Amino acid sequence: xxxxxxxxxxxxxxxxxxxxxxxxxxxxxxxxxxxxxxxxxxxxxxxxxxxxxxxxxxxxxxxxxxxxxxxxxxxxxxxxxxxxxxxxxxxxxxxxxxxxxxxxxxxxxxxxx
Numbered sequence: 001x002x003x004x005x006x007x008x009x010x011x012x013x014x015x016x017x018x019x020x021x022x023x024x025x026x027x028x029x030x031x032x033x034x035x036x037x038x039x040x041x042x043x044x045x046x047x048x049x050x051x052x053x054x055x056x057x058x059x060x061x062x063x064x065x066x067x068x069x070x071x072x073x074x075x076x077x078x079x080x081x082x083x084x085x086x087x088x089x090x091x092x093x094x095x096x097x098x099x100x101x102x103x104x105x106x107x108x109x110x111x112x113x
Contacts, residue, residue, distance in 0.1 A: 053088060057084055057085065060080075060084050063075050064076040
């Protein structure tokens with residue numbers, strides 16, 4: 001009977017050790033996933049917002065310079081178009097500055113996650 005109780009205790013200890021080890025592995029995986037998400041958030045954001053602003057500016061310029069004169073309708077105000085072009089040029093200058101100063105913008109979201 002003691003041998004059987006000892007065997008059960010050994011098995012329970014082994015099961016408990018396995019559970020603890022698996023929980024530690026799970027915690028490590030969660031931390032790794034959090035780091036991966038932090039890395040990818042920066043690259044996804046950078047990959048999407050710059051082309052989106054370019055396309056929006058292209059649509060505004062197309063509307064303002066081609067469609068408006070053909071339809072003789074004021075869809076986009078000239079001042080708004082100029083402001084958008086200047087804002088886009090400012091973003092391009094900012095990106096050039098980041099490149100020249102070698103500023104790491106890929107991990108910008110890590111501190112918020």
